[in-house]
Amino acid sequence: xxxxxxxxxxxxxxxxxxxxxxxxxxxxxxxxxxxxxxxxxxxxxxxxxxxxxxxxxxxxxxxxxxxxxxxxxxxxxxxxxxxxxxxxxxxxxxxxxxxxxxxxxxxxxxxxxxxxxxxxxxxxxxxxxxxxxxxxxxxxxxxxxxxxxxxxxxxxxxxxxxxxxxxxxxxxxxxxxxxxxxxxxxxxxxxxxxxxxxxxxxxxxxxxxxxxxxxxxxxxxxxxxxxxxxxxxxxxxxxxxxxxxxxxxxxxxxxxxxxxxxxxxxxxxxxxxxxxxxxxxxxxxxxxxxxxxxxxxxxxxxxxxxxxxxxxxxxxxxxxxxxxxxxxxxxxxxxxxxxxxxxxxxxxxxxxxxxxxxxxxxxxxxxxxxxxxxxxxxxxxxxxxxxxxxxxxxxxxxxxxxxxxxxxxxxxxxxxxxxxxxxxxxxxxxxxxxxxxxxxxxxxxxxxxxxxxxxxxxx
Amino acid sequence: xxxxxxxxxxxxxxxxxxxxxxxxxxxxxxxxxxxxxxxxxxxxxxxxxxxxxxxxxxxxxxxxxxxxxxxxxxxxxxxxxxxxxxxxxxxxxxxxxxxxxxxxxxxxxxxxxxxxxxxxxxxxxxxxxxxxxxxxxxxxxxxxxxxxxxxxxxxxxxxxxxxxxxxxxxxxxxxxxxxxxxxxxxxxxxxxxxxxxxxxxxxxxxxxxxxxxxxxxxxxxxxxxxxxxxxxxxxxxxxxxxxxxxxxxxxxxxxxxxxxxxxxxxxxxxxxxxxxxxxxxxxxxxxxxxxxxxxxxxxxxxxxxxxxxxxxxxxxxxxxxxxxxxxxxxxxxxxxxxxxxxxxxxxxxxxxxxxxxxxxxxxxxxxxxxxxxxxxxxxxxxxxxxxxxxxxxxxxxxxxxxxxxxxxxxxxxxxxxxxxxxxxxxxxxxxxxxxxxxxxxxxxxxxxxxxxxx
Numbered sequence: 001x002x003x004x005x006x007x008x009x010x011x012x013x014x015x016x017x018x019x020x021x022x023x024x025x026x027x028x029x030x031x032x033x034x035x036x037x038x039x040x041x042x043x044x045x046x047x048x049x050x051x052x053x054x055x056x057x058x059x060x061x062x063x064x065x066x067x068x069x070x071x072x073x074x075x076x077x078x079x080x081x082x083x084x085x086x087x088x089x090x091x092x093x094x095x096x097x098x099x100x101x102x103x104x105x106x107x108x109x110x111x112x113x114x115x116x117x118x119x120x121x122x123x124x125x126x127x128x129x130x131x132x133x134x135x136x137x138x139x140x141x142x143x144x145x146x147x148x149x150x151x152x153x154x155x156x157x158x159x160x161x162x163x164x165x166x167x168x169x170x171x172x173x174x175x176x177x178x179x180x181x182x183x184x185x186x187x188x189x190x191x192x193x194x195x196x197x198x199x200x201x202x203x204x205x206x207x208x209x210x211x212x213x214x215x216x217x218x219x220x221x222x223x224x225x226x227x228x229x230x231x232x233x234x235x236x237x238x239x240x241x242x243x244x245x246x247x248x249x250x251x252x253x254x255x256x257x258x259x260x261x262x263x264x265x266x267x268x269x270x271x272x273x274x275x276x277x278x279x280x281x282x283x284x285x286x287x288x289x290x291x292x293x294x295x296x297x298x299x300x301x302x303x304x305x306x307x308x309x310x311x312x313x314x315x316x317x318x319x320x321x322x323x324x325x326x327x328x329x330x331x332x333x334x335x336x337x338x339x340x341x342x343x344x345x346x347x348x349x350x351x352x353x354x355x356x357x358x359x360x361x362x363x364x365x366x367x368x369x370x371x372x373x374x375x376x377x378x379x380x381x382x383x384x385x386x387x388x389x390x391x392x393x394x395x396x397x398x399x400x401x402x403x404x405x406x407x408x409x410x411x412x413x414x415x416x417x418x419x420x421x422x423x424x425x426x427x428x429x430x431x432x433x434x435x436x437x438x439x440x441x442x443x444x445x446x447x448x449x450x451x452x453x454x455x456x457x458x459x
Numbered sequence: 460x461x462x463x464x465x466x467x468x469x470x471x472x473x474x475x476x477x478x479x480x481x482x483x484x485x486x487x488x489x490x491x492x493x494x495x496x497x498x499x500x501x502x503x504x505x506x507x508x509x510x511x512x513x514x515x516x517x518x519x520x521x522x523x524x525x526x527x528x529x530x531x532x533x534x535x536x537x538x539x540x541x542x543x544x545x546x547x548x549x550x551x552x553x554x555x556x557x558x559x560x561x562x563x564x565x566x567x568x569x570x571x572x573x574x575x576x577x578x579x580x581x582x583x584x585x586x587x588x589x590x591x592x593x594x595x596x597x598x599x600x601x602x603x604x605x606x607x608x609x610x611x612x613x614x615x616x617x618x619x620x621x622x623x624x625x626x627x628x629x630x631x632x633x634x635x636x637x638x639x640x641x642x643x644x645x646x647x648x649x650x651x652x653x654x655x656x657x658x659x660x661x662x663x664x665x666x667x668x669x670x671x672x673x674x675x676x677x678x679x680x681x682x683x684x685x686x687x688x689x690x691x692x693x694x695x696x697x698x699x700x701x702x703x704x705x706x707x708x709x710x711x712x713x714x715x716x717x718x719x720x721x722x723x724x725x726x727x728x729x730x731x732x733x734x735x736x737x738x739x740x741x742x743x744x745x746x747x748x749x750x751x752x753x754x755x756x757x758x759x760x761x762x763x764x765x766x767x768x769x770x771x772x773x774x775x776x777x778x779x780x781x782x783x784x785x786x787x788x789x790x791x792x793x794x795x796x797x798x799x800x801x802x803x804x805x806x807x808x809x810x811x812x813x814x815x816x817x818x819x820x821x822x823x824x825x826x827x828x829x830x831x832x833x834x835x836x837x838x839x840x841x842x843x844x845x846x847x848x849x850x851x852x853x854x855x856x857x858x859x860x861x862x863x864x865x866x867x868x869x870x871x872x873x874x875x876x877x878x879x880x881x882x883x884x885x886x887x888x889x890x891x892x893x894x895x896x897x898x899x900x901x902x903x904x905x906x907x908x909x910x911x912x913x
Contacts, residue, residue, distance in 0.1 A: 015571075017564035018520060018547035025521030047583055047614035048487055049497025053525035056851050065855040067832050069490045073615040078587070089490030092464055096492075096833055108519045109583040109615060112553055143519035144548050144584070215859050216901040218836035378542070400528070400541075 012382050020377035023348025025143035026151030028054045030105040031068050033155035036204020038225035039100030043069040046107025061415035062210040062423045069093045083120050097220045101135040111142035137162045147349045149324050152180050160253040164234040175240040176200045177253050183211035183423040196288040201230040211423045239264040244326040245357035270326045273334030277429050299430040310441040315339035320384045322394040323413045325349040333361035343387040350374040408443045462837040475822035481813045483828040492831040494852050495806045497614035501622020505702050506578050508653050509681040510534035513574035515544040517561050518582030530869045531655045558590050565599045575683035576606040583614045620807050627706040639691025646672040648692040651699030654679025658876035669748050690714045696721045701782040701807050723876035725792030756878035767885045772797035774845040783808035790819050801842035804830050845892050861900030863891035
């Protein structure tokens with residue numbers, strides 16, 4: 001198949017309205033991040049509905065309890081300020097949940113009325129009556145700015161800024177900021193780091209809190225998460241690793257630690273596929289002073305072997321990738337190295353770095369990939385119609401587009417609302433690439449088998 | 460009781476253990492982690508199923524994202540309601556105002572989709588940034604020749620119930636604008652059924668067999684032109700009374716349309732709804748046909764229910780739902796399966812609702828208004844129930860504790876209304892309670908160990 005050069009300029013009508021959004025709002029990302037801290041509770045300063053909607057959305061993916069408190073604004077607080085609601089909310093939540101930390105994220109409402117949450121909270125903390133209470137961490141996450149990923153990174157940064165303090169060097173400790181990945185990814189990252197004989201402060205870590213065990217009695221706050229004491233010790237690590245090519249130019253937890261504590265920041269691409277994973281393992285080799293352990297070398301070896309076994313089935317296939325920008329970049333890197341062309345890379349995010357990040361990981365397809373930032377699912381559908389993809393890869397929210405196009409959807413990322421086990425999909429590292437590769441090849445084989453009038457039993 | 464916040468103590472009542480009193484219809488306590496949503500949610504759920512209308516959310520993106528295609532409300536024709544449109548307001552719009560964006564968005568979407576009407580949902584910040592949504596709607600109504608209706612659903616302006624009212628206000632503007640010549644004197648509107656999993660089709664079929672015309676469904680499988688002529692119907696049947704009573708009362712005031720409260724859940728309530736409707740029309744033929752219908756349906760359903768009852772007898776259930784009307788029906792439906800209700804609560808029940816629940820329930824039943832996850836978890840543990848009936852937000856509480864769960868909320872894909880719905884309900888309850896997986900869960904293992912020790 002010949003690959004035609006596609007213009008970067010869309011000829012499709014440009015809508016003012018967002019039609020089937022390919023993004024969520026900032027406080028949702030912040031809530032997930034806060035859920036990854038031990039003993040912590042997310043709290044939204046705004047209307048009751050925000051918390052309830054986000055809970056429903058997150059629960060439907062993880063199928064786990066997800067309590068998010070709200071200050072629950074009314075008309076009076078909207079006019080005169082929500083300080084009293086905030087204080088009452090903190091008191092109630094503290095008396096019910098006994099959290100160690102409350103992450104207080106703003107919403108469009110509290111931001112629009114100009115609520116100074118930082119000042120409100122420092123006044124609360126200054127009151128001797130409140131001594132000994134949970135650590136209160138404010139974070140600015142207006143829904144009119146950015147996406148859920150901006151909220152996620154803002155929450156991680158706010159927590160590190162609040163807690164990390166200068167301290168003695170902790171030997172062999174690294175900080176790892178993975179971004180919004182699956183619970184299985186988080187567990188696997190911990191395993192990898194341990195195998196390098198390093199200890200990592202992984203932030204956030206919702207591998208247990210959002211993928212927990214069946215219980216005998218109800219846990220008010222699910223067990224697990226990054227311990228607060230570990231976050232406090234971050235400044236003493238030997239360095240930070242942070243995933244995400246599209247966040248490399250902004251202030252993040254890793255850049256903050258670098259600026260304030262001179263901690264080397266290793267800002268890598270989200271390690272999806274061999275090449276991006278190699279960079280991650282290489283970084284760990286440097287930080288640990290060890291070679292990649294045999295176990296992981298073997299996993300890499302098997303992965304390459306499977307790439308060889310399956311290359312014919314996928315070469316020249318065309319994929320539409322959508323979702324969070326850094327997930328899209330990682331998936332583009334992976335698909336490119338197996339010979340699948342990402343014909344359209346789309347995200348609701350608007351970092352301004354998506355196109356160059358994708359270019360950096362897809363040298364084979366230079367100038368041939370359509371990249372759309374700040375887009376939505378109806379635009380993706382319209383554009384995809386012209387690009388004739390063989391499959392879509394992204395969250396379950398692309399289901400209607402896949403159905404419309406009559407092509408398979410490979411479900412990855414967040415949210416997966418129409419299947420079970422979204423939190424257990426592995427994306428990262430050699431092991432994640434192995435699962436993705438098998439999934440992609442088998443999806444293509446299944447379609448070929450289905451479409452064949454012969455019904456081959458050998459493929 | 461330690462799980463209950465001081466300001467919520469009066470919203471929990473235990474029948475037989477204390478003098479009856481229950482507080483309700485108040486704003487959720489800050490930080491209580493209420494299961495309620497907001498005003499916008501109330502409006503959105505009521506209007507959502509109108510399938511040939513454009514629904515656009517005016518505000519930042521979240522409200523539209525979280526309500527995109529989330530209900531199981533089916534349409535027999537157009538499916539415009541399953542798309543999510545938003546003005547997606549940004550920082551600059553917050554500073555400069557969003558009216559121009561709303562106007563442009565409405566025009567392009569109406570041109571592209573040719574809807575019969577448009578609903579514009581105002582979310583939290585719209586009023587604060589000074590947008591005159593009414594004025595934009597008026598302008599587009601004139602320019603495009605379809606009703607463009609503002610829905611004042613700013614999230615903080617009350618509770619979900621206020622959102623119902625805002626939705627009814629918008630609907631009321633459509634009523635009385637369509638022709639009524641072809642409407643039979645034996646006719647009804649179905650208010651408060653949202654056609655989850657095709658439920659309204661089951662109910663419509665019953666009325667057809669009875670010889671009664673259904674003029675408009677508000678809003679399940681709803682169509683703008685039908686709603687426009689709803690004022691021509693002889694009777695309003697109101698199911699979800701929390702959301703639609705306001706509209707029914709407004710219609711009575713303006714057009715004198717009488718209304719009856721009904722429920723289509725459970726065999727008792729379903730039969731009652733059909734008989735109440737037939738009796739209203741005082742037509743002997745209609746009544747005969749209704750008797751025949753109920754008889755035929757029960758002949759199919761009752762023998763099957765007997766088998767379920769044998770297995771499910773004396774199992775304990777907990778109910779926590781949005782509107783209290785559903786709770787009444789569920790208590791009765793569970794009873795017809797031989798089960799007991801140990802806990803019943805709702806997000807938005809009224810004083811009368813809870814009074815009625817108190818009369819309906821057994822001694823020792825906990826009745827709760829506007830509960831939260833920690834309370835619900837402690838009630839489930841205390842009452843050691845076998846089944847919890849609620850919505851998506853309640854599900855993980857039950858599952859974490861190894862308790863069976865049935866979804867009775869708007870996201871479900873199973874039709875539970877009507878006689879055949881009762882069979883689906885029985886099957887689902889049975890499957891939820893009897894699954895072998897519970898034998899492996901820690902709570903059940905502990906109970907079994909306790910039993911063995913005894």
